[in-house]
Amino acid sequence: MGDFVLSFEEADKRKLNLVGGKVSGLGELLKAGFPVPPGFAVTSVAYREFIRYNSLTEKIDELLSPIIESPDNYTLLEEVSSRIRNLIEKSEIPEVIKDEVLSAYFRLGEISGISDPGVAVRSSATAEDMDDASFAGQHDTYLNVRGGEEVIDKVRRCWASLFTPRVILYRIRHGIDHSEAQMGVAVQKMVKSEKSGVMFTIHPTSGRRDVVVVEAVWGLGEGLVSGICTPDSHVINKITHDVEERRISSKEIMVVYDEEKMDNVTVEVPENMKAIPCLSDEELSELVRIAREIEKYYGTPQDIEWAIDGTLKFPHNVFILQSRPETVWSKKDRGPVIGRKSGYDLIMDMALKTFKIPKR
Amino acid sequence: MNGKFPRPLEIEIPENLKDWEEMYPPHYIFSKDRESWENRQFWFLDKIHAPDPMYPFDLIFHEAWQIALSQYTTRVFCIPPAQGVAQRIAGCYFYICAIEPPSEETIARKAELFQKRAFHVFQNYKRENYYEKWEKNFRALGEEIKNIEVPDLPTFEPEERVLPVPRGYYSSYDLMEAYNRIIDGIFKAWQYHFQYLNLSYLAYLTFADTVRKLFPSISESVIGKMVAGAYVVMFRPEEELAKLARLAISLGGNVRDILTSDRTPEEKLEELSNFPEGREWIHAFEEARDPWFYVSVGSGWFHYEGSWINTLEVPFSYIKNYIERIEKGERVERDLETIDSEREKLVREYMDLIKNEEDRKTFEDSYNICRDIYDYAENHLFWVEHWFHTIVFEKMREFGRLFTRYGMLENEDDIFLFNRFEIPMIIEDLVTSWALGENIPARSEYWKRKAEKRKDILEKARAWNPPPALGTVPEEIAEPFTVMLWGITSEKVSEWIKGVTYTAEDVTEIKGFAASGGVVEGRARVIRFLDEITELEEGEILVCPNTNPSWAPVFTRIKAAVTDIGGLTSHAAIVSREYGLPSVTGTGIATQVIKTGDIIRVDGDQGTVVILERSG
Known part of the structure; x- marks a missing residue:
């Protein structure tokens, strides 16, 4: 596969920046021989190419500027978020990326023995602190997606989830530039x-x-x-x-x-x-x-x-x-539970345990 | 009863057991003169050692252990806060109690002595081969008792005892002396029994406590697996049978055919004696017989259980079964090397999980002390409760036969209806009438009537369900024997209170120790007495007061085992794990609340038994 799509087998931890933590984790498991449902990743390179192709950086920055000034205005944040995501979802994915996704999806169908297999499309964040358990479920997940066009549509929606109100706020609080935001997307065969x-x-x-x-x-x-x-x-x-x-x-x-x-x-x-x-x-x-x-x-x-x-x-x-x-x-830095006690100390402790009987 | 247990003197003993007290020594009876002390203690029915009404003679082993166990705790090794374990009998049932601790001052004095004495034993047990020395002494004692002659009473003393120099003492004295030596031997044997037992239990409890601190709520069965593997001597009788089965196969045709036939053991031995290969097999059988077939069919505590040497059907049916299994290609021997290597692997993997260096060293120390001495806890059992008790019962039967020969008793086993203080009276009555001359009546009728009456009382006592506990409930129990051997914990006690407060029909779930993993459902078969075991049907769940290893044939036929009494190292627990059956032990009330025919679910992982459906 090309720069835009990697199969899970290719997506081990060395590709973390390209595919995100979730996918590289799956890639590692797969490489080690564990039964992971097959799939592929749409890389962060694909996301950046999509942004570049549609000249989205400037447009997004412009939409975001009122928020940078008043990040506590939640109504405004909601509105801006929704407008950015709308913008992303309406933008065209370059043919070259589409082709790679479609052929990867086709291959997934081949190895599963069915055409248009149902897949789960999930975001896979590349920024390490965004992969924290505290961020679990923040990005979108689409289940049982069938057909190449649907898959492409859901990939785009995952990209859009980089601009949900909470994620935007997270970047502002942590001083991360919005143009740095990127993510991989996992497309994985559904388990029934x-x-x-x-x-x-x-x-x-x-x-x-x-x-x-x-x-x-x-x-x-x-x-x-x-x-x-x-x-x-x-x-x-x-x-x-x-x-x-x-x-x-x-x-x-x-x-x-x-x-x-x-x-x-x-x-x-x-x-x-x-x-x-x-x-x-x-x-x-x-x-x-x-x-x-x-x-x-x-x-x-x-x-x-x-x-x-x-x-x-x-x-x-x-x-x-x-x-x-x-x-x-x-x-947790786990200190000793018992500490260093000789067998004889322990025996003595046990021998001294009392047998209490309530007195009338 | 307000969730409390009755005071000892409040128990209502059924009218039809009238005069039960006269079967036992006076210090075994709850009484007004000791009432305030007795009320203050917590007494529980010892179903592990005495599930049935107590035969007067059989009480002797209990008399002996009450003294020996307690003395080691209070006077020898001086386990600081622990006192002895006291015993009582109420309505023919056997109660025990772990006594309230001594004064603070005594505890402090004992602590000093304990430290010096117990630690010395722990340090030297393995290094100085204490076990091997113990076994040597103990077997010498057993041999001595086995070799005591129970003389008959001759019409006239033989000449060689009179001439040329009169011997000076004769058969009347010989008979009295023989009896006294046996009794002395029993008390001595039980002193030996506890030589290292208190300490080995203490070491186990210490290790278990250490493991639980590092791995909270770890199951006791895992701890058991870490220290087990020293259970070798108790399994030796079965291993000997496996060897005899293999020998039968290798000797060929006839030997194998005779041993797998449906003939009686006596007929089999008779036939085998007719040809060389058969005689070779008999020779091997005789070689193994002593000591290995001096194993009780039951727990070893009761004369009526029998041992292999006097119930040959048991070892012979094992041999038949083993031959058939070996021929099917099964392995009948326990794989000792695998058991050892699996235990070592288990301990090693656990140590690897302890991330803190200090904790790991502490674990290791505690483990080593326990492993060093724990073989005692497993090995003594065969030598004392099985081999030695078999010797004693056989000797007593010799007296029994003598008594029946002289018309003092109707049957040889009637001797066990008299306690050990009464039998000397029968002996004295007999030797007196012998000494007095021809046709001198003894009080035979008196003894026979007594025997009949006692049989009747014991039979009626079987129908009575005595309360599981009496007296004052303790807040906490830590006395090593009470916890380990009887599985008595505060949780158990509250379960018992349930059993006392509610009627059996109200209880649908009971708790015990999760002794052997797995969950099964099935039909319950409640077996309160050993002789009911024939009623058990294939695939039923055994519900009983307790079991022991020689019930092995039963375990191949049941789905699960539930007991009233016993912890995770009780026989039922060990055998169930060997056979891979779910087992819940120490429920306290299973035989009271479960009825034969009930459909129950035994959860050996959780330690629960649920009554799903009541029969009829």
């Missing part, structure tokens, strides 16, 4: 998520490193991430693979993709699926196995999004959608 969830290779509440915590819901992971669904939760010992905790929740609602509305909708979970576990034992242990491998590969605890495709057979149905380093516990 029968169930999905997240997993942590460190216990998110206790910081225990010997477990993998797997949370699972029916349908799409959006239900879990947004907090509207109570997941099944499993604490699995990384080393022995023993299930240490298994909480099967009553799952009332789920988020699924509605083909007609062409959008995610929240629906009631069918009665016979509410109380049963989402994951089979083999799926659970495959997820844990993958989680451990990913953690080993990166050398730090990970926060992983996964999905299981209901149309495929195990183990080919398990997909990793994203893996990020866990930030809370990993950043």
